Amino acid sequence: MDSTKKSSITESWRRFSRENELVYLFLRNRVAQLAAFIAIVSVGAAALANFIAPTNPYDIASIDIMDSLIPPAWSAEGESRFIIGTDDQGRDLFSAILYGTRLSLTVGLLSIGFASILGVTVGLMAGYFGGRFDAIVMRIADVQLSLPAILTALLIDGIARGILPQDKHDSLMIVVLTVAIGLSLWVNFARTVRASTFVERNKEYVQACQIMGMHPLRIMLVHILPNIMGPILVILTVDLAVAVLLEATLSFLGVGVPPNQPSLGTLIRIGTEYLFSGEWWIVIFPSGMLITMIISINILGDFLRDALNPRLR
Amino acid sequence: MLNFILRRLLQSVFVMLAVSLIAFSLFRFVGDPVAQMVGQETSIEDQENLRERLGLNDPLITQYGRFVGNLVQGEFGFSYRTRQPVSEMILNRMPATLELGLVSLLISLLVGIPAGIYTAIKRGGVLSNVLLISTLIGISVPTFVIGIFLIYLFGVELGWLPTFGRGQTVQIGWWQTSFLTWDGLKSLLLPAITLGIYQLTLTMRLVRAEMQDVLKTDFIKFATARGINYRSLYFNHAFRNTLVPVITIIGLQLGGIIAFSIVTESVFQWPGMGLLFLDSIRYVDIPVMSVYLVLIALMFVVINLFVDMLYFAIDPRVRLKSAHG
């Protein structure tokens, strides 16, 4: 395998990609590549919604009720202004979907961030120290598990409604939603991290650190955490899909984001009301967007799970 | 064994106490119970009397004790919204949810387990791949979208099945059942499928993963080397060894079914507990919310206790360990 200097970069990349399990498998998995592409495009489009979207669906002044329920541009009554039609209030559906995706992803990412920080911290400590702390934390996790995610989220939302006055509630809705979804998902992180930490902590490299008298915090962060990134990454991906799904579900149930800032779930709920009278586009396009996004995240999650878990191959 | 069950029971009691504490805090601290119960025009004095009568001025621990005592006796208080006894409201709605949950659980197990075993054994087969791709769709498409799609296809386009409500039901004592009329069964089908698909997918993926793990163990290799026939190898040897984790997760899934029944019930206007809960959240009907919470936790705890006992039937190692202490 001798190589000239010219090709040494491509050669070393080739060697890297062959020796690095994850990169190697990714380069040979068209489906995962497509999923990654879609995920990146979705995130990109959502992040740049302000620039891409032809109209601002949150700006009530720009919406004309006369434009309501216009079908997609390619059908007979369609207008070129609205590529995929408008909803019942005359919002451009394309713009609404972009902004809705942004909202869905924001809530999803924030709540996953919240859940992972909480879950990883608790899981690391419980797995490393064991004993009473572990017992108590895991009992709490049991209680939490006895209340499925959607129930927890609904409950927290219900409490927020009870405590906060109506007007405040709407403006704080995103925060409430993030906390609600985050609190219902932290257990997944905590349990996985705890189990992995427990395995790592009994490995000899950790014992070597303990013998040296290293501070537990340093052992956990510098030594154990990098070794359990695999499972964390998998949960992160899988639970991002769950979080987006949860947000959509809550919005569909009408307890999610406020109606003047529609997320994908809200759009689908509105669309359902018009589905049976023939205005199919309002429900189809947001659903399509939501499903495509979640499927691609789930494909990536599956890919990571298989790639990082050699026992399944 | 007795020792083990007693310990689990104790843990369950702990879980229930924790949940009832949450429920109590909900009831006591979210909004003012008295303000919710009486109208605007009631005088401060009357409100104070009511407060005294309800014991809201007692020490919190006494109030909590009374709250738990009432729960145990099945006295759940009155709804803020309808002024009816909560127990009556929930009892009315319970059969609908339980029947829906039961049918979708059956769907998810009867389809999910065989499909999981099949995909684990026939790795890379065409049908396996088709099944695997459909599970991806199953976990990715939100329940409500599936429901809407089914309604549109079978209810609106084809007109075969009813799209909302329970249809005709038969009353047996206080239990209203859909199982005994054709119309009721037809109405049950779409919601049950909608609710079951997600759980079905989870079951299938789990059974597949566990089967694949077991098929790699030494004892399966040894059994293969002894020429044990494949049917016994797969079912008697391999599948039996997946049962402990599978049952654990199915126990957890039951909770999921109850929770997602909220969504399904909302899509199909199914008059169950989920719809009741959703309404109580919209109208901040705290008594209904807290009782629902306690009931769900109770169901979950009972199921898990049952699951723990199933371990004894399945795994001799658990039996022996508990016999020794």
Place this chain on the structure above:
Amino acid sequence: MDTLLNISQLSVKFPTRFGEFTALDNIDLSVAAGEIHGLVGESGAGKSTVGAAIMGLLQSPGYIASGDINFMGEQLGSLSAEQYHAIRGQRISMIFQDPQTSLNPLLRVSEQLIETIRQHSDVSHAQARDRAISLLEETGIRDVEQRMDEYPHQFSGGMRQRVVIALALCSDPELIIADEPTTALDVSVQKQILALIRALCTTRNIGIILITHDIGVINEITDRVTVLRSGRVIESGPTAQVLGNPSDEYTKALMAAVPRLDKRLDRFRNIVSDDILTKENTSWVVEGASSKLASDWLLQDHQFDTQEPDDNRQSILSVTDLAVTFYSGQPGWFKRDPGFKAISDINFTMRSGQVLGVVGESGSGKSTLAKAVVGLVDPSHGEMIFKSAVLPPGSRRARTHPARRQIQMVFQDPYSSLNNRQKVEDIIAEPIRFYKMASDNKKIRQLVASVLELVEMPQSAMLKYPHQFSGGQRQRIAVARALVARPEFLICDEPTSALDVSIQAQILNLLKDLQQTFGLSILFISHNLAVIRQISDSVLVLRNGALVESAQTEQFFSAPKHEYSQMLLRETPSLAMLQKQL
């Protein structure tokens, strides 16, 4: 003798992303009825692949690229999948390595036997049960009627392996492939299982292929032996001839690397060179780094006098009435957990600069002793004196306690003792930084490279991650990490038991050299008496947590006092017999 199995020119290949890997390369092998044919080789030699190929159970995507497997006149390669499955168990059977995992935990022993018997012959349940009883009796299980309805976990390791053998015998097979059948067992049990295999082979006239890495086992029971290396046959013939008078260099080197129970060698000679080590890039060096620098640095604060006679040296570690009790994980709320006594009443004194060997079977508490000294577990009773100061138990030993640096440990499993996410450079630099023994980055880098050279690794190793190295190389890195802390006391917990014999010999040589150069005191734990003999000055024998015997090494091996020690020495498979022939 009639030939049962004849393998000719068999090649097995495994396609991988790095190209096709040849696991077996034109292997010839033949086995006759009533004979035990040993397959010996180090890891990666392909010995287990031979067994899998015969059984038709090659792991996907491996395949037979060429060659024939002829079993009693039948070409196994040309059989359909169903025909093959019918032969499995019926005529060719297999015994696996680990009796803990090779029995189905959820089925009673009787159920597993009866199912296998009825799979292969058309008999009633009652008849099958009778067969099962006689099989279990034949394999030496007592109270069969009563025990056969128990579950596998209720049997001890040795008993389980007997059940496994009974299962393999269910259909009167003509050929049995035994893949490392005694590796997971203690020596005392190993001897019995080997005797059982020998007896079955003779009385039933079965052909047996015995796959093992242990030359002692080969010498003990095989009639013929084939030596494999990297998928090729190195040498084959009658056992006494191949082992007694090896013709190939590799076989000679392999024999030389086997530690002898009967004599102590200063160094292992004639060692197989570590392929990967020599292929390594040795031109990459850190400026100013050399093994001289490392040894100077390591010695700079030491004032060891290696010349002083043993008796005058001061005691470095002395242990009085040490006991460790483990309590089950769940904190008991209702009743007091009596706990499990891992070790109790341990007393010994170690002199500075000495190697103390601790030997014992699994569950003897030898690792627990090590953990108590380094502070990973707390003693429940007793006292440890290290360098004439009381050594506090782990949980009360300050993080800055000097013993934390002075006592270092080398672990058993080189695959778990190094953090896979750190570069070798960072792994070795960590103790230097942690104990603040040097702060200048350039200096640290130089030291890391030098220490690597000291443990006979190329300096460029510091740029890589642990997973890029073999077990033996990882163990060298682990030794380097322990060394840079400038310890006075090193605990080695089975440091070679996960390694091949040739690598074991290298690591033992390395440890001996380092011990002599730096005057280290070493607590060396092993289950292998022969290894203990090679390295230690005195010996402790542990059994079920109690100290059985303590003696000077030479005295111990020539005249062990305790009955248990005598039994251990007797049962350890050795090359002693061979020695007479040489």
